[in-house]
Amino acid sequence: MEKHSINKDKLKFVLKRSEEDIMTVAVKGVTFGDGNIKFIAGPCAVESKESILKIAELVKKDGADVLRGGAFKPRTSPYDFQGIGQKGLDYLAEAGEKFGLPTVSEITDKQMLPYFENIDVLQIGAKNMQNYELLKAVGRTDKPILLKRGFSNSIEELLLSAEYIANEGNCKIILCERGIRTFEKATRNTFDISAIALLKKISRLPVVADPSHATGVSELVAPVALAAAAVKVDGIMTEVHDEPSMALCDGEQALTPAEFKIMAEKAKEISRIVR
Amino acid sequence: MEKHSINKDKLKFVLKRSEEDIMTVAVKGVTFGDGNIKFIAGPCAVESKESILKIAELVKKDGADVLRGGAFKPRTSPYDFQGIGQKGLDYLAEAGEKFGLPTVSEITDKQMLPYFENIDVLQIGAKNMQNYELLKAVGRTDKPILLKRGFSNSIEELLLSAEYIANEGNCKIILCERGIRTFEKATRNTFDISAIALLKKISRLPVVADPSHATGVSELVAPVALAAAAVKVDGIMTEVHDEPSMALCDGEQALTPAEFKIMAEKAKEISRIVR
Amino acid sequence: MEKHSINKDKLKFVLKRSEEDIMTVAVKGVTFGDGNIKFIAGPCAVESKESILKIAELVKKDGADVLRGGAFKPRTSPYDFQGIGQKGLDYLAEAGEKFGLPTVSEITDKQMLPYFENIDVLQIGAKNMQNYELLKAVGRTDKPILLKRGFSNSIEELLLSAEYIANEGNCKIILCERGIRTFEKATRNTFDISAIALLKKISRLPVVADPSHATGVSELVAPVALAAAAVKVDGIMTEVHDEPSMALCDGEQALTPAEFKIMAEKAKEISRIVR
Amino acid sequence: MEKHSINKDKLKFVLKRSEEDIMTVAVKGVTFGDGNIKFIAGPCAVESKESILKIAELVKKDGADVLRGGAFKPRTSPYDFQGIGQKGLDYLAEAGEKFGLPTVSEITDKQMLPYFENIDVLQIGAKNMQNYELLKAVGRTDKPILLKRGFSNSIEELLLSAEYIANEGNCKIILCERGIRTFEKATRNTFDISAIALLKKISRLPVVADPSHATGVSELVAPVALAAAAVKVDGIMTEVHDEPSMALCDGEQALTPAEFKIMAEKAKEISRIVR
Numbered sequence A, B, C, D: 001m002e003k004h005s006i007n008k009d010k011l012k013f014v015l016k017r018s019e020e021d022i023m024t025v026a027v028k029g030v031t032f033g034d035g036n037i038k039f040i041a042g043p044c045a046v047e048s049k050e051s052i053l054k055i056a057e058l059v060k061k062d063g064a065d066v067l068r069g070g071a072f073k074p075r076t077s078p079y080d081f082q083g084i085g086q087k088g089l090d091y092l093a094e095a096g097e098k099f100g101l102p103t104v105s106e107i108t109d110k111q112m113l114p115y116f117e118n119i120d121v122l123q124i125g126a127k128n129m130q131n132y133e134l135l136k137a138v139g140r141t142d143k144p145i146l147l148k149r150g151f152s153n154s155i156e157e158l159l160l161s162a163e164y165i166a167n168e169g170n171c172k173i174i175l176c177e178r179g180i181r182t183f184e185k186a187t188r189n190t191f192d193i194s195a196i197a198l199l200k201k202i203s204r205l206p207v208v209a210d211p212s213h214a215t216g217v218s219e220l221v222a223p224v225a226l227a228a229a230a231v232k233v234d235g236i237m238t239e240v241h242d243e244p245s246m247a248l249c250d251g252e253q254a255l256t257p258a259e260f261k262i263m264a265e266k267a268k269e270i271s272r273i274v275r
Helices: A048-062 A086-097 A110-116 A133-139 A157-168 A193-202 A210-213 A218-230 A258-275 B049-061 B086-097 B110-116 B132-139 B154-169 B193-202 B210-213 B218-230 B257-274 C050-061 C084-100 C112-116 C133-140 C155-166 C193-202 C209-214 C218-230 C257-274 D049-061 D086-099 D110-116 D132-139 D155-166 D192-201 D209-215 D218-230 D257-274
Strands: A025-027 A030-032 A038-042 A066-068 A101-105 A123-124 A145-148 A173-177 A208-209 A237-238 B025-027 B029-031 B038-042 B066-068 B103-106 B121-124 B145-147 B171-175 B207-209 B235-239 C023-026 C028-030 C038-042 C066-068 C105-106 C121-124 C145-148 C173-177 C208-209 C235-239 D026-028 D030-032 D038-042 D066-068 D103-106 D120-126 D144-146 D173-177 D207-209 D234-241
Touching: A038 A048, A038 A258, A038 B154, A048 A123, A048 A193, A048 A258, A066 A086, A066 A237, A066 B145, A066 C193, A086 A101, A110 A133, A110 D110, A123 A133, A145 A157, A157 A173, A157 A193, A157 B066, A173 A193, A193 A208, A193 A218, A208 A218, A208 B029, A210 A218, A210 B193, A210 C121, A218 A237, A218 B193, A218 B218, A218 B257, A237 A258, A237 D257, A258 B218, A258 B257, B029 C084, B029 C145, B038 B049, B038 B257, B038 C235, B049 B066, B049 B086, B049 C155, B066 B086, B066 B235, B086 B110, B103 D144, B110 B132, B110 C112, B110 C193, B121 B132, B132 B154, B145 B154, B154 B171, B154 B193, B171 D066, B193 B207, B193 B218, B207 B218, B210 B218, B218 B235, B235 B257, B257 D209, C038 C050, C038 C121, C038 C257, C050 C066, C050 C084, C050 C257, C066 C084, C084 C105, C084 C112, C084 D038, C084 D103, C112 C133, C121 C133, C133 C155, C145 C155, C145 C193, C155 C173, C155 C193, C173 C193, C193 C218, C193 D144, C193 D218, C208 C218, C209 C218, C209 D173, C209 D192, C218 C257, C218 D192, C218 D218, C218 D257, C257 D218, C257 D257, D038 D049, D038 D257, D049 D066, D049 D086, D049 D257, D066 D086, D066 D234, D086 D103, D086 D110, D110 D132, D144 D155, D155 D173, D155 D192, D173 D192, D192 D218, D207 D218, D209 D218, D209 D234, D218 D234, D234 D257
Parallel strands: A038 A066, A038 A237, A066 A101, A101 A123, A123 A145, A145 A173, A173 A208, A208 A237, B038 B066, B038 B235, B066 B103, B103 B121, B121 B145, B145 B171, B171 B207, B207 B235, C038 C066, C038 C235, C066 C105, C105 C121, C121 C145, C145 C173, C173 C208, C208 C235, D038 D066, D038 D234, D066 D103, D103 D120, D120 D144, D144 D173, D173 D207, D207 D234
Antiparallel strands: A025 A030, B025 B029, C023 C028, D026 D030
16 A cells, blocks of 8 residues: 555654644735635746846736745756846845835755845755755744755655754744656656645645746646645745746746736635635 | 657647647537536446446436446456456446446457447556557547556657557547656655646647546545646546445545535536636 | 565565575576576567578577567557568568577567467567556467566566466566666666666566667667676667668667677676676 | 757766766775776764774775765654764764775765865765755865765756866766666665766766665665676775664665675676676
């Protein structure tokens, strides 16, 4: 019997004690896990102050709850665009402040923590899901953590990485499914819809979906986002860019603000049906 | 660039020529691909005449459009229950006839074709998706074919297997996503929701989802079925048993008729939202 | 604990009862499992009578024990070269006869059995490893069976498929590792060297390696063949063609006779060291 | 054509310019890549001063060239033994010094660099292969780096991570294949023997094999090590413990000193045959 083979012995914090045992994670008035689906939107990378201000205004108007944008980009090749660094975080914080959007950005080393003072949510990216020194460091802060599943990590390993954070005293953890690496090459990754359904059954933590990285191609982002809504996901994180073809990274998987708006409205409708 | 890497050179029949190029597959008045989601329900295996008659009546009442039931079960071990064979097909046909439900059952060898005379849809199972002698044989019949994706076959290979059938002259092909084999062991397989979204974009053929085999555990079947509805799937095939714990095979992934009914109603609602 | 997770309950025939419990499979004086490594060589497909006679002569001279050649090729696309069929088997048998080489060729449907009368070993290909009707049919013959592991089948499933054959009364089974499908795309498949090591520990059956399909590129075939020798494989099956660039199928993975000869000699040396 | 699909555009440093373009990495008189296979041996974790001194003496006598031992263990669960930390490095350095063995140990965060002053080779573990802040930090040292392939990283990604190190000015990089995550569960990971064969063809860097983590079970370690020797690997890293059943971590995959000795001798023989 290989079904439901989560080993629960070492999962002290993340599992539900009862059907109703749900933890919410609040960030500046936006509460993940409260039963209403939330939307995290913004560019793959903060490209300039003007750019992030413009996108922030657009996504706010179109229904975003949280603003995302990468400043330190852990790219597979050292010769690719690596983000604009610390000033990207400053621009992101300023844009969030101006339009009333809490902010999230990826941190890739514990020594960067001071740079993130004005960022509301710390994102642990897929490549760092088992970077335990980083997990322990963010576990010692009091900021909410968005923990992405590694592209080849099991659901059990994701939960164990959440335990690393909780074990340091920080329980404000949001899990994120973003697609896993499989033999299939027609899509960038294989979005594991069952993982969300299973996590919602067994874990107390809110779960968000990142269909942009999972599919890698914009025309599949909205359908997969709606699928996530149908399994009661607590939030959807999508890359949105006002001019996807001009984006400095991953433009081919970004939604336009108009596409984002339509997706968000349908996702809310589906979310209401399944709850 | 590895995105959307379907090689279209050898896909002569299955691809859309235009956005509107949709083929429907009709079976006794039930039309897959007409914009309304359909439901295929029934036991993993036909166990007895009484049993299939009872389940047929229940699923008909609860919204099923097509009755499923295995008679020849290609089990991984030769020492497991292999189905009741030819008489299972007779019972299935009788139950379908009585309750006005077209029927579908799996065929595992071309020499079995005569046994399937009274079965409406021939199912090619995951393990036989690349059994080309079988594909060619069913391609020479005029029955609709339900072609399941092999558990480790790419989307491109699924489409190429459909080409084998079409190349013999039979265009009544329904594709079926049923989960793929990955490193993740918390679920039986990984349901590839993006595959459905992609197939609906590029292929003319109707697509159904089989969440029972994909997840292997009943409490995940309904959520994943709803996710499939959210990506515009044309039908959902689920195992339904009046007493899952007594089922001779795969009982742990069967829905009860009551669970099936609720799922089907929500799936229809979601289907309407996304179309 | 996920180690060595073979479920032995349903493996009645294939497992060793003791360290020394080794079954050999003899075919016209060539005995697989006798402690001396054997070589199966020949073209991917029998292309013509002249071609197979020429290759047979070359590989015999260079150390082959068994002649291989496909007549019915289960190609992924219906529009690719499918082999020359029944007459390919006749040419293969004639070439084997002439140069004193037993022959092996792939069978893809049980109704083809009469065509294989003069072929010594029946090969079940990777795509048909779970085609149980075919397994049962060859299990009712008295010919040795070369059973290839499916590209996404587990070691346990390979052994269960061998049980299907043995359960019909035919114990002359040779297992074949030919690479599995993984996320890695730099090679055609990932050759599972540990599978051979494990099979040699737990199973009574002889095991051969097919490095041609595993790697898909000729310059890796010889190294991987030698690796298989180092884990005590009982035989190596390679595609050999006198003019690889002119081969009608899979030429890029074929060795020249000269390359084959060097590989075979080194493999024998390694085989002696490890025994 | 999916064969050999390494994208070479962003591989500026690691690829061979010609067949003879081989870089060696020397550490205290032990030269990886000089044509003679080397052996890195020692416990999974340094457990105590006495223990590492004892094991160092044994493996030195039995043919080891380099002493390994973990002090900071990046365990999947926060509740598992995490290594004895900084003093483990001190004990390891002392044992290496005493028995004339250069040392290697895993570093998991750049702030740990000062602790590694007396350690000769810095190991980047599989979980940190894409921890780019760490790669850049070790790239700014002048110590040799043992870079392990992530368990789900492609060969191309491994080479790109080596580029991160080289791009900072440190060219003393040894690559390490340690098994990849696949669907197969009979072994802990699937050792990718073709990856070594391919790396030896295309890369200038020395390559070592870690069969202990790949197989996860001691009786498969030696066969897989010999297979690596057959594809011209430059070194073999194995876990060796004088009392495997008492080891504080991963004892089930450790060789005894006696098993290590036999393996090393056979590996040298095979290595000579293939060169």
